[in-house]
Amino acid sequence: MYQALYRKKRPNTFGTVIGQSPIVTTLCNQLRGGNISHAYLFCGTRGTGKTSTAKVFARAVNCLEAKETGEPCNNCEICQDILAERNLNVIEIDAASNNGVDNIRDLREEVRYPPTVGTYKVYIIDEAHMLTTAAFNALLKTLEEPPAHVIFVLATTDPQKIPATILSRCQRYDFKRIARADMVATLALYMEKENVETEADALEYIASVSDGAMRDALSILDQCLSLYADEVITLAKVQALLGAVDQSALFAYSDALVQNNSAAALAIIAETAKEGRDLSRFTADIITHFRNLLVAAQVTDHTDILDYAPETVERYRTQGKAIEPMTLISYIREFSELQNQMRYSAQERLALEVCTIKLCSQHSRPLSTISNSNPESDVAVSPTVNSVKDNATPTPIDENEVDAFKTGVASDIASSAAADTLAPLDVSTSDPTPVSVPSLGETPDDKLKVVVDNWSDFCAQLSGLLKSMLALCKVESGGEGLTIICRDKGSLQYMKDQQAQILEKITQYFQLAEEPFIVFIADEGYNDADTFKESISTQINMAVEFE
Numbered sequence: 001m002y003q004a005l006y007r008k009k010r011p012n013t014f015g016t017v018i019g020q021s022p023i024v025t026t027l028c029n030q031l032r033g034g035n036i037s038h039a040y041l042f043c044g045t046r047g048t049g050k051t052s053t054a055k056v057f058a059r060a061v062n063c064l065e066a067k068e069t070g071e072p073c074n075n076c077e078i079c080q081d082i083l084a085e086r087n088l089n090v091i092e093i094d095a096a097s098n099n100g101v102d103n104i105r106d107l108r109e110e111v112r113y114p115p116t117v118g119t120y121k122v123y124i125i126d127e128a129h130m131l132t133t134a135a136f137n138a139l140l141k142t143l144e145e146p147p148a149h150v151i152f153v154l155a156t157t158d159p160q161k162i163p164a165t166i167l168s169r170c171q172r173y174d175f176k177r178i179a180r181a182d183m184v185a186t187l188a189l190y191m192e193k194e195n196v197e198t199e200a201d202a203l204e205y206i207a208s209v210s211d212g213a214m215r216d217a218l219s220i221l222d223q224c225l226s227l228y229a230d231e232v233i234t235l236a237k238v239q240a241l242l243g244a245v246d247q248s249a250l251f252a253y254s255d256a257l258v259q260n261n262s263a264a265a266l267a268i269i270a271e272t273a274k275e276g277r278d279l280s281r282f283t284a285d286i287i288t289h290f291r292n293l294l295v296a297a298q299v300t301d302h303t304d305i306l307d308y309a310p311e312t313v314e315r316y317r318t319q320g321k322a323i324e325p326m327t328l329i330s331y332i333r334e335f336s337e338l339q340n341q342m343r344y345s346a347q348e349r350l351a352l353e354v355c356t357i358k359l360c361s362q363h364s365r366p367l368s369t370i371s372n373s374n375p376e377s378d379v380a381v382s383p384t385v386n387s388v389k390d391n392a393t394p395t396p397i398d399e400n401e402v403d404a405f406k407t408g409v410a411s412d413i414a415s416s417a418a419a420d421t422l423a424p425l426d427v428s429t430s431d432p433t434p435v436s437v438p439s440l441g442e443t444p445d446d447k448l449k450v451v452v453d454n455w456s457d458f459c460a461q462l463s464g465l466l467k468s469m470l471a472l473c474k475v476e477s478g479g480e481g482l483t484i485i486c487r488d489k490g491s492l493q494y495m496k497d498q499q500a501q502i503l504e505k506i507t508q509y510f511q512l513a514e515e516p517f518i519v520f521i522a523d524e525g526y527n528d529a530d531t532f533k534e535s536i537s538t539q540i541n542m543a544v545e546f547e
């Protein structure tokens, strides 16, 4: 018979409980020292190991041959019985369906009798916050004077709903969401044991959508295994299963947004909807995408905070570098608002489309700076996108506008300034925004512009320290010269020392007739990772966590 992964992989020992080592260590110490409590409260979001830990604990206190570490042996008669759910000493109560006072009265009767085998009766009350007030009061009487042979483990996702009188009688343990790296490593190990080949990106994705809940991750994997039996589990397959869009669509959508190409952006939404994908999932994925772009472009050492395959990170970096950080931040803010709104809206697609059009018109700039905005292109992070970036600084968001937007998308449309733009919602019939292609540098000024626009490509083909130092600089053209803005005085000094070499490289790479005029300046604080993080948090007005 097929057994669901989350049952099969349920940790059987403290050592296999994932990501909760402080709790596990404390419990083991208590078991070793023989100073266990009679009431525990396990708090934490779903799928973090509360019930599993409670079950291991229930065996550990009853085990006939418990190990020195405090672990149950899982071999003795009692352990075996508990594992097979034959033992009457471990009683699991689902408070969601047994929340009445009668259930607790029965329980109070029962607890008076000592166990027939083993040392302790362990009551595991799941979803304890669902108990009624009367039931809590009845339970309290037992908790005030628990018989020596009884242990209560209350598990809850919502400790706020547990009365203070109960809380004060329990030892409380807060289970953390499982860190993504821990989860990916564990999933990889499980799949190896199951002899299933999986792509690293696929596991990364599962871990990210499960948001720290192992049970969710395993149930997604379960679905993958039954749908794609004997196949390699790839990112695309997982995304198809979850109704998510593949990353190319996210890259293309971001490009369209940056280029103010609402037609292209709406076409992607239309395609996504047509494939039956979930648009709120799409919105969540877009937020993650912008976050990844920000991190990849702005933080040099991002190995710990951007847990993706190197090719994927490189792709994020390329697109991220082409978009002004403040623009990305405002996108994250807008789409987070949209995500909230979608929870209460029956018209997800409309909400997403309106938001898209709004952003495309908000970040408007002269059309002449937009070029080569081919809606078909997968990753249009060509040098031409760079030319857009300095003009893409977002206009401050008008609070009234945001409020008006929040009051209801549907009613908003009639009065919205975007109403005109909104008319051709059927994008298949509307032509993409007309665009012009820039001439490739005829005047000296134009040539310098080409240098600015292709700066990251130029840096990419250099090597060593010069490469990384120059890549961190901002470059501007004007007044027949180039201004290279260094992030601090140290790198300014370095640049000045290397001036001859830099001039030569630029002249050579861009095939200039003569060496350009270059000014080096230092702008302290520019591109600094720490101040950057701070400024994001204040900008989007919420805690930014780079896990």
Ligand SMILES: [Zn+2]
Residues within 6 Å of the ligand: 062, 063, 064, 065, 066, 072, 073, 074, 075, 076, 077, 078, 079, 080
């Ligand atoms: Zn045992």
